[in-house]
Amino acid sequence: MKPLSIALTMIVTLAAHAEDAQQIERGRYLVDLLSCAACHTDGQLLSEPRADRYLAGSSIGIAYSNHDKPGVVFPANLTPDPDTGLGRWSAAEITKNIQYGIDRHGRQQLPIMPWPGYAHMQQEDAEAITAYLMSLPPVKHAVPTNVAPNTPSSAPYVRYGVYVFFPKTAIEGETITTP
Ligand code: HEC
Numbered sequence: 001m002k003p004l005s006i007a008l009t010m011i012v013t014l015a016a017h018a019e020d021a022q023q024i025e026r027g028r029y030l031v032d033l034l035s036c037a038a039c040h041t042d043g044q045l046l047s048e049p050r051a052d053r054y055l056a057g058s059s060i061g062i063a064y065s066n067h068d069k070p071g072v073v074f075p076a077n078l079t080p081d082p083d084t085g086l087g088r089w090s091a092a093e094i095t096k097n098i099q100y101g102i103d104r105h106g107r108q109q110l111p112i113m114p115w116p117g118y119a120h121m122q123q124e125d126a127e128a129i130t131a132y133l134m135s136l137p138p139v140k141h142a143v144p145t146n147v148a149p150n151t152p153s154s155a156p157y158v159r160y161g162v163y164v165f166f167p168k169t170a171i172e173g174e175t176i177t178t179p
Contacts, residue, residue: 020131027132030125031055034118039075042141045158055079056139061147061157062112071149072157073110081138094130095123 031037038044042053045060057077063070077085086094093104101115102108109115118126144155 023128023131024135027128027130030129031132036078040078053139053141055133055136056085056141057143059143059155061144061153061155063157063159064110064112065149067149069150069152070159072147072153072155073112074143074146074155077139077141077143078133079136079139080134081140084140084142085138086133087138091130091134094133095126098129099126
């Protein structure tokens with residue numbers, strides 16, 4: 001290779017690296033802004049985040065039904081660990097999941113994962129989030145399997161955000177507008 005083409009190749013490679021670094025930095029910013037860690041970092045649902053499991057999945061679940069024994073879902077491990085995280089997902093599969101809540105097996109995920117809001121995101125923002133997730137150190141941490149309604153959960157869980165409770169007096173005395 002001639003010196004000039006070597007120099008050009010180096011410049012192009014350096015520029016590509018700078019672009020990657022910028023995209024990852026944008027992804028980190030968006031992940032902070034959108035509070036992905038609020039659910040996906042172990043312990044965070046109890047306000048006791050584990051730094052060694054940052055975005056590596058929650059052992060504490062989130063209840064999604066009103067049953068005595070509610071259905072429970074566990075925010076996934078988002079680090080690139082191949083066995084317990086997103087290591088075997090392609091970038092396109094991760095981006096699609098963030099935007100549409102459809103996982104790599106075609107399963108529609110629960111809207112507790114706030115994909116209905118994320119669907120309004122620009123494509124390049126979703127791709128930047130994916131680039132950032134793929135740049136994280138892989139952490140091996142398997143979250144518990146989701147629990148179906150009316151089945152006892154052996155893992156702890158929080159109940160939040162998914163219930164509409166109409167007090168009896170309000171139902172009898174007033175007109176209630178439901179969303
Ligand atoms: C309010 C809690 C919450 C927040 C905030 C949240 N998620 Fe999730 N996420 C979940 C839950 C719960 C699931 C599992 C849903 C299911 O299995 O139906 C999930 C699943 C996922 C999955 C699928 C992984 C898999 O293995 O199935 C990805 C990818 C993901 N979330 C990325 C993100 C990103 C990126 C953000 C921030 C931009 C984010 N999530 C914010 C709760 C949350």
